[in-house]
Amino acid sequence: MKRKLVVIGAGMASGRMLEHLFEAEEQAFDVTLFGAEPRGNYNRIMLSPVLAGEKTFEEIVTHDAHWYAAHDVTCRFGETVTRIDRQSKVVFSKGGETPYDKLVIATGSAPFIIPVAGRDLPGVMAFRDLDDVNAMVAAAERPGARAVVIGGGLLGLEAAAALRARGMEVVVLHLMGHLMERQLDPAAGYLLQKELEGRGIKIHTKAQTKAILGEDRAEAVLLEDGTVYPADLVVMAVGIRPETRIAVDAGLDVERGIVVNDQMVSSDPDILAIGECVEHERICYGLVAPLYDMARVAARTLRGMPAAFRPVETATQLKVTGVNLYSAGDFADGEDREEIVLRDASAGIYKRLVLKDDRILGAVLYGDTADGAWFFDLLKKGTDVSQMRETLIFGQAYQGGGEADPMAAVAALPDDAEICGCNGVCKGKIVSTIREKGLTALDDVRAHTKASSSCGTCTGLVEQLMKLTLGDAYNPTTVQPMCGCTDLGHDDVRRLIRAKKLKTIPAVMQELEWKTSCGCAKCRPALNYYLVCDWPDEYADDYQSRFINERVHANIQKDGTYSVVPRMWGGVTSARELRAIADVVDKFNIPTVKVTGGQRIDMLGIRKEDLPAVWAELGKAGFVSGHAYAKGLRTVKTCVGSDWCRFGTQDSTGLGIRIEKFMWGSWTPAKVKMAVSGCPRNCAEATCKDVGVICVDSGFEIHFAGAAGLDIKGTEKLGLVTSEDEALEVIVALVQMYREQARYLERIYKWAKRVGYDEIRRQVLADKARRKEYFDRFVFSQKFAQVDPWSERVSGRDKHEFKPMAAIGFPQAAE
Amino acid sequence: MNDWVEIGRLDDIPRRGARCVETPLGRVAVFRTASDEVYAIEDRCPHRGGPLSQGIVHGAEVTCPLHNWVFSLETGLAQGADEGVVRTFALKREGERIFMDATTVLAMAAE
Numbered sequence: 001m002k003r004k005l006v007v008i009g010a011g012m013a014s015g016r017m018l019e020h021l022f023e024a025e026e027q028a029f030d031v032t033l034f035g036a037e038p039r040g041n042y043n044r045i046m047l048s049p050v051l052a053g054e055k056t057f058e059e060i061v062t063h064d065a066h067w068y069a070a071h072d073v074t075c076r077f078g079e080t081v082t083r084i085d086r087q088s089k090v091v092f093s094k095g096g097e098t099p100y101d102k103l104v105i106a107t108g109s110a111p112f113i114i115p116v117a118g119r120d121l122p123g124v125m126a127f128r129d130l131d132d133v134n135a136m137v138a139a140a141e142r143p144g145a146r147a148v149v150i151g152g153g154l155l156g157l158e159a160a161a162a163l164r165a166r167g168m169e170v171v172v173l174h175l176m177g178h179l180m181e182r183q184l185d186p187a188a189g190y191l192l193q194k195e196l197e198g199r200g201i202k203i204h205t206k207a208q209t210k211a212i213l214g215e216d217r218a219e220a221v222l223l224e225d226g227t228v229y230p231a232d233l234v235v236m237a238v239g240i241r242p243e244t245r246i247a248v249d250a251g252l253d254v255e256r257g258i259v260v261n262d263q264m265v266s267s268d269p270d271i272l273a274i275g276e277c278v279e280h281e282r283i284c285y286g287l288v289a290p291l292y293d294m295a296r297v298a299a300r301t302l303r304g305m306p307a308a309f310r311p312v313e314t315a316t317q318l319k320v321t322g323v324n325l326y327s328a329g330d331f332a333d334g335e336d337r338e339e340i341v342l343r344d345a346s347a348g349i350y351k352r353l354v355l356k357d358d359r360i361l362g363a364v365l366y367g368d369t370a371d372g373a374w375f376f377d378l379l380k381k382g383t384d385v386s387q388m389r390e391t392l393i394f395g396q397a398y399q400g401g402g403e404a405d406p407m408a409a410v411a412a413l414p415d416d417a418e419i420c421g422c423n424g425v426c427k428g429k430i431v432s433t434i435r436e437k438g439l440t441a442l443d444d445v446r447a448h449t450k451a452s453s454s455c456g457t458c459t460g461l462v463e464q465l466m467k468l469t470l471g472d473a474y475n476p477t478t479v480q481p482m483c484g485c486t487d488l489g490h491d492d493v494r495r496l497i498r499a500k501k502l503k504t505i506p507a508v509m510q511e512l513e514w515k516t517s518c519g520c521a522k523c524r525p526a527l528n529y530y531l532v533c534d535w536p537d538e539y540a541d542d543y544q545s546r547f548i549n550e551r552v553h554a555n556i557q558k559d560g561t562y563s564v565v566p567r568m569w570g571g572v573t574s575a576r577e578l579r580a581i582a583d584v585v586d587k588f589n590i591p592t593v594k595v596t597g598g599q600r601i602d603m604l605g606i607r608k609e610d611l612p613a614v615w616a617e618l619g620k621a622g623f624v625s626g627h628a629y630a631k632g633l634r635t636v637k638t639c640v641g642s643d644w645c646r647f648g649t650q651d652s653t654g655l656g657i658r659i660e661k662f663m664w665g666s667w668t669p670a671k672v673k674m675a676v677s678g679c680p681r682n683c684a685e686a687t688c689k690d691v692g693v694i695c696v697d698s699g700f701e702i703h704f705a706g707a708a709g710l711d712i713k714g715t716e717k718l719g720l721v722t723s724e725d726e727a728l729e730v731i732v733a734l735v736q737m738y739r740e741q742a743r744y745l746e747r748i749y750k751w752a753k754r755v756g757y758d759e760i761r762r763q764v765l766a767d768k769a770r771r772k773e774y775f776d777r778f779v780f781s782q783k784f785a786q787v788d789p790w791s792e793r794v795s796g797r798d799k800h801e802f803k804p805m806a807a808i809g810f811p812q813a814a815e
Numbered sequence: 816m817n818d819w820v821e822i823g824r825l826d827d828i829p830r831r832g833a834r835c836v837e838t839p840l841g842r843v844a845v846f847r848t849a850s851d852e853v854y855a856i857e858d859r860c861p862h863r864g865g866p867l868s869q870g871i872v873h874g875a876e877v878t879c880p881l882h883n884w885v886f887s888l889e890t891g892l893a894q895g896a897d898e899g900v901v902r903t904f905a906l907k908r909e910g911e912r913i914f915m916d917a918t919t920v921l922a923m924a925a926e
């Protein structure tokens with residue numbers, strides 16, 4: 001007599017298992033197949049193309065009525081198994097009791113629904129089965145319908161792309177900083193986001209869903225940051241959980257999934273489990289490849305044949321038409337690991353291999369995935385790749401030498417990309433002039449096009465264009481690269497950020513073909529500054545790319561404590577302020593209080609944990625951060641001026657305070673120090689500052705490019721202006737010009753020497769229109785910069801910075 | 816024997832950042848890389864005692880905030896021309912949860 005096999009769940013794993021089972025000559029089992037869905041087995045992964053309208057459901061059915069009949073399978077579709085009785089070996093469903101000799105649980109997994117208010121409203125759904133697809137298709141049919149997809153992983157993005165293809169307005173909310181963070185590194189995540197945005201899908205990263213709003217059905221999604229996205233349809237695609245309820249109730253060994261051994265047998269020898277509901281060696285799988293292995297092993301186990309399931313590497317591919325993306329293995333960074341990165345910005349290609357001991361550990365491919373399978377094969381086999389190390393990244397078909405072209409970024413620029421900002425000269429003009437006039441020397445190009453003839457920061461680019469146009473005949477002077485992560489110098493990077501409108505660090509690294517995946521401590525702070533400077537309204541500051549001082553807004557000391565210098569506008573203080581400082585010093589036992597060389601009061605030796613409380617107290621007295629730690633405006637020193645001094649010609653104190661209040665908070669390439677003296681006796685030492693003002697009877701003498709640190713250098717005279725307003729405008733324009741052109745960490749005096757003092761005078765003093773443009777751009781950027789970082793942190797921002805995460809190993813914690 | 820003590824969740828640490836754990840040995844810095852690997856090392860630079868947890872994280876390395884020495888988070892070894900090493904501590908991750916082996920911390924403290 002045949003034994004009774006009952007299978008719970010008609011999904012991808014069980015379908016495959018039955019196929020293997022029926023391969024045998026002789027059939028040992030009578031099979032009953034339960035499925036909660038009112039249909040038989042189908043290819044679940046193809047639901048995405050069905051949703052996109054690229055396939056019909058019929059095309060993805062794997063087993064039809066004919067097949068079940070041919071193999072004598074008793075189909076119980078639309079019947080959920082509610083209980084297993086292991087004693088009497090029966091399963092329960094609405095159709096009654098069904099006895100088994102062997103039982104296979106293949107219940108897959110259940111979508112995870114985030115526990116926010118409104119999650120039960122109609123219009124909120126998961127993406128798991130055909131019913132979900134049908135409901136989404138129906139929702140998309142209404143004209144102007146809007147969808148919010150929560151979750152920017154594989155499933156969420158496939159849903160988003162499909163709904164967009166059906167004409168819906170789609171927003172994707174993703175908790176993490178970049179899409180598909182489990183499978184992709186930030187660089188590939190950036191490319192993917194760019195592609196999807198190009199299709200009109202709005203992507204909101206770092207989005208924390210607070211609630212789903214609506215009366216009778218979902219109407220909108222509310223985020224923690226207050227953003228509201230209207231939605232007729234809300235798709236939750238935030239993850240899955242193994243569906244183990246009946247197994248738990250039956251008393252089987254269940255951790256995250258149903259625990260099985262290598263033979264796919266659960267803690268009950270007559271019960272097997274396969275698919276996503278299973279946990280094998282602490283791993284749960286969510287992709288079909290390993291589940292198919294499980295299916296094969298389970299079929300053999302049922303037939304009494306030896307077989308063993310072993311953990312496998314999985315590879316991921318996003319099924320969105322027109323997007324090529326492949327990721328496999330482990331691509332985390334590690335010191336004993338090497339990476340090979342290939343970026344081709346013009347073709348939108350990014351490839352990264354992670355190697356360890358000459359073997360591939362992981363691969364991320366975007367844009368060109370043709371070699372995905374080949375890399376995956378090398379990975380799985382653990383092939384030694386040292387022989388092909390040099391050319392590995394170019395793929396299987398690649399034969400012989402050839403290197404990534406350092407000029408590709410420039411070559412890919414469109415003709416109308418502006419190369420020289422000072423003189424408004426674009427690429428097309430330069431290239432055509434070189435050709436028409438047969439120019440071969442940089443000076444000639446300068447003379448004919450004006451490009452690179454002013455501040456000179458575009459010289460590198462102009463030279464590259466000459467090289468592109470003239471070939472090997474032209475040998476550009478080599479520029480000092482920013483760091484080991486790129487061949488480009490600071491100036492080229494700055495110009496390309498603007499020309500290509502790059503607005504995030506991953507975007508810069510991709511488009512400018514960085515050689516590392518996440519940069520280093522040299523280039524990241526520089527890029528962060530360039531982006532803050534160029535896109536003040538759009539760029540989201542990358543906190544982790546800042547030096548600790550700028551991250552916690554205090555100055556780290558040799559013993560790991562911090563110093564705090566409040567802003568004391570123009571160096572003027574009052575009894576109330578001094579009292580507040582005295583109180584803080586007493587309250588927090590601050591060991592040292594010192595008057596600084598910049599006319600401020602420094603409190604040194606504060607414990608990091610105390611910083612927020614110290615600031616809260618100082619804030620009450622009206623103090624804001626003095627930015628004594630910043631690559632930004634530091635201090636404006638003043639003297640007592642015409643208010644008190646018998647020689648004072650103008651209100652130097654007032655002007656100093658006015659400048660400081662106008663310019664504080666602005667980030668600059670390096671620190672900026674200023675001073676205003678009331679007469680040429682110069683008690684505020686204005687002639688050794690980045691910018692200094694000497695008041696005279698006839699007005700204000702503006703000085704710049706002084707230094708008194710590592711180098712000592714008297715200032716240069718910029719010029720004389722007659723009013724305070726004009727003095728302010730010129731100073732602001734000068735600083736803005738410096739902000740836009742200097743290299744990171746380059747003080748004004750060094751930048752000015754490189755650019756030429758006359759050029760600066762011409763741009764910010766003589767050319768009033770240009771001066772006004774610089775001034776306006778500075779004022780615009782200040783809208784986003786003048787936020788007191790101390791009060792932000794007192795109110796809770798980045799609070800994790802100031803508290804330890806845990807305390808362990810102390811006697812009381814050992815219990 | 817390991818004594819795994821839960822110290823927090825992955826989300827507690829910013830990507831390319833660090834948090835500290837207080838132990839009888841002193842502070843231990845727990846790092847999270849861009850690709851979500853976690854590492855724990857002594858929060859004290861062998862050069863002049865800089866708090867490594869405050870440095871800039873790149874790849875599986877950190878640059879000390881005081882004088883820019885670079886350390887591998889995996890091996891604790893100083894990179895490049897500088898010579899030195901910091902202690903590393905075993906961590907274990909179960910999903911989002913992070914565990915540290917308290918026995919090493921105690922054993923070393925008792926040394």
Ligand code: SRM
Pocket residue numbers: 555556557563565594595596597598599600602628634635671673688706707708709710711747
């Ligand atoms: C506190 C102070 C010394 C004092 O007690 O008087 C000071 C302290 C430091 N200076 Fe200074 N400088 C101080 C006035 C100066 C001055 C004088 C001035 O501002 O009028 C100079 C010369 C002027 C100049 O900058 O050209 C000065 C030139 C430097 C330099 C050399 C910069 C250069 O480009 O040549 C450094 C190093 C650097 O920035 O890389 C430096 C760096 C430092 C640092 C930030 C070192 C560091 O990176 O940790 C010190 C921080 C200690 C702390 O936590 O507060 N400090 N430093 C002064 C704070 C002024 C203020 O109120 O903001």
Ligand SMILES: Cc1cc2nc3c(=O)[nH]c(=O)nc-3n(C[C@H](O)[C@H](O)[C@H](O)COP(=O)(O)OP(=O)(O)OC[C@H]3O[C@@H](n4cnc5c(N)ncnc54)[C@H](O)[C@@H]3O)c2cc1C
Pocket residue numbers: 008009010011012013014034035036037044045046047048079080081082106107108109127128129155243246274275276277285286287288289291317319
């Ligand atoms: C839209 C989408 C796209 C995907 N794309 C990919 C991809 O590109 N690549 C990839 O590898 N994987 C992909 N996956 C994942 C893949 O589909 C799953 O890993 C696979 O289907 C799991 O197979 P399974 O048999 O374990 O579970 P399922 O296929 O989910 O089958 C389980 C079945 O059991 C039923 N069931 C549950 N409980 C009971 C019960 N008590 N009684 C009766 N029946 C029950 C369920 O209704 C379900 O029909 C995708 C998944 C989805 C939803």
Ligand code: SF4
Pocket residue numbers: none
């Ligand atoms: S001169 Fe400046 S940098 Fe040098 S020890 Fe004094 S405060 Fe520090």
Ligand code: FES
Pocket residue numbers: 860861862863864865879880881882883884
């Ligand atoms: S203390 Fe770390 S580099 Fe000096």
